[in-house]
Amino acid sequence: MMIRFFAILVLAFAVASPAASAVRIKDIAQLEGLRDNQLIGYGLVIGLQGTGDSMSNAPFTQQSMQSMLERLGINVGNRSMRTRNVAAVLVTADLPPFMDRGQRIDVTVSSLGDAASLMGGTLVMTPLSGPDDVVHALAQGAIAVSGTSAQGQAESFSQGVPTAGRIPNGAIIELPNQTRPGDIGPMTLNLKNPDFATAVRISDAINAYSLQHFGVRTAQERDFRSVSLTLPRGMGPTRYMADIGDILVEPDTAARVIVDSRTGTIVIGQDVQISTVAVTHGSLTVRITETPQVSQPAPLSRGGKTVVVPRTNIDSDESGGQLQIVHGTTLRTLVKGLNQIGLKPSGIIAILQAIKSAGALQAELITQ
Numbered sequence: 001m002m003i004r005f006f007a008i009l010v011l012a013f014a015v016a017s018p019a020a021s022a023v024r025i026k027d028i029a030q031l032e033g034l035r036d037n038q039l040i041g042y043g044l045v046i047g048l049q050g051t052g053d054s055m056s057n058a059p060f061t062q063q064s065m066q067s068m069l070e071r072l073g074i075n076v077g078n079r080s081m082r083t084r085n086v087a088a089v090l091v092t093a094d095l096p097p098f099m100d101r102g103q104r105i106d107v108t109v110s111s112l113g114d115a116a117s118l119m120g121g122t123l124v125m126t127p128l129s130g131p132d133d134v135v136h137a138l139a140q141g142a143i144a145v146s147g148t149s150a151q152g153q154a155e156s157f158s159q160g161v162p163t164a165g166r167i168p169n170g171a172i173i174e175l176p177n178q179t180r181p182g183d184i185g186p187m188t189l190n191l192k193n194p195d196f197a198t199a200v201r202i203s204d205a206i207n208a209y210s211l212q213h214f215g216v217r218t219a220q221e222r223d224f225r226s227v228s229l230t231l232p233r234g235m236g237p238t239r240y241m242a243d244i245g246d247i248l249v250e251p252d253t254a255a256r257v258i259v260d261s262r263t264g265t266i267v268i269g270q271d272v273q274i275s276t277v278a279v280t281h282g283s284l285t286v287r288i289t290e291t292p293q294v295s296q297p298a299p300l301s302r303g304g305k306t307v308v309v310p311r312t313n314i315d316s317d318e319s320g321g322q323l324q325i326v327h328g329t330t331l332r333t334l335v336k337g338l339n340q341i342g343l344k345p346s347g348i349i350a351i352l353q354a355i356k357s358a359g360a361l362q363a364e365l366i367t368q
Contacts, residue, residue: 026245032188036094043126051116052087058113061088087115104169117162119145139171187229194225197252255363264345275360289313
C-alpha cells in the first residue's frame with residue numbers, strides 16, 4: 001500500500017520589487033458607519049416539478065400554504081395536501097447603505113424542508129426584515145439555480161447545490177436607508193487590514209493632497225486601525241471621499257505564513273524571512289503485499305483439510321535526504337532554498353512547522 005500526497009503550492013506576493021504595489025485608499029479602508037444591513041424572510045417557492053417539500057416531513061410548508069391561500073380568499077380547511085410543487089425557503093439579502101425606495105437588490109433563496117431541487121421555481125412575495133423586525137424590502141421572482149440533480153432506480157447524479165439559488169434584483173426596497181456621510185458624526189477611515197505603518201501612510205498621503213489643494217491638513221492617524229478626517233471648508237463629504245479615495249498608498253503587511261495541511265496549500269508573505277538553519281527531510285514509503293497460498297494435506301492422510309494460508313510481505317523504503325542550508329532575506333531567496341530540498345508541499349509544511357519550533361522562522365505561522 002503506497003500513500004502519496006497531491007497538493008498545490010501557492011506562493012503569494014512573489015514579485016521582484018521588495019515593496020508592495022501601491023493601491024487606492026478606497027480599496028484598503030472604508031468610512032466608519034457605512035455598512036450593509038442583513039435582511040431575512042420566510043417564504044414559499046411554487047412551480048416546482050415534483051421536487052418540493054413532502055407535506056408529511058415538512059408540516060410548516062402545509063401550514064404556510066393554508067395561510068397564503070386563506071389570505072387570497074380560498075378556504076381549504078384542515079384538509080391534507082399532497083402537492084410536491086411547493087417548498088418552504090428562507091430568503092436572505094444584504095441592504096447596502098444609501099439605498100432609496102424602489103431600488104432593487106439581489107436575494108438568496110435556500111430550502112428549509114426536504115425539497116430535492118428549487119430549479120424552475122418562483123418565489124412568492126416575501127417580506128424581508130432586519131434585526132429591528134421592520135420590513136425593509138419585498139422579494140419575488142424566478143429563481144436561478146446553478147446546481148442540478150437527477151435520480152433513477154439504481155443511480156443518482158448531483159452537481160452543485162440544487163436546493164439554493166439567487167434572484168438577481170429580486171427584492172424592491174420599501175423602507176429607504178436615509179443615512180448619509182454627513183449624518184454619521186465625525187468622519188473616520190477604518191483599515192480593512194489594521195497596521196500602524198499603513199495608517200500613518202494613509203494619513204500622510206491625505207495630508208499631502210489636502211495641503212496642495214486646500215492648504216490645510218485634514219487627516220490624523222488615531223491608532224493602527226483608524227484615521228480621523230476633517231472636511232475642508234466649503235466641501236461636502238461625498239466629493240471629499242471621492243477625491244481622497246483614489247490616492248495611492250503602499251500598504252504594509254505583517255510577515256505571515258499560512259499552511260493548510262488538508263489541501264497542501266502554502267501561502268508565504270513578501271516579508272517572511274528565515275534565519276540560517278540546516279534542514280534534512282526523508283520520506284518513508286511502506287508497501288504491503290498479500291499473496292495467500294493454498295495448503296493441502298498429504299495424500300491418504302486422515303482428518304486433513306485444505307486451507308488458505310495468508311502470506312504478507314512488507315517492504316519499507318526510506319529515501320535519504322541531504323542536509324541543506326536554508327536561509328532567506330527575501331521571498332525569492334527563501335523559495336529557492338526550499339525548492340533545493342526537492343519536496344512536495346506536504347514535506348514543506350512539515351519543514352516550516354519545524355523551523356518555527358526552532359525559532360528560525362521570523363513570521364507568524366497560521367495553520368488552518
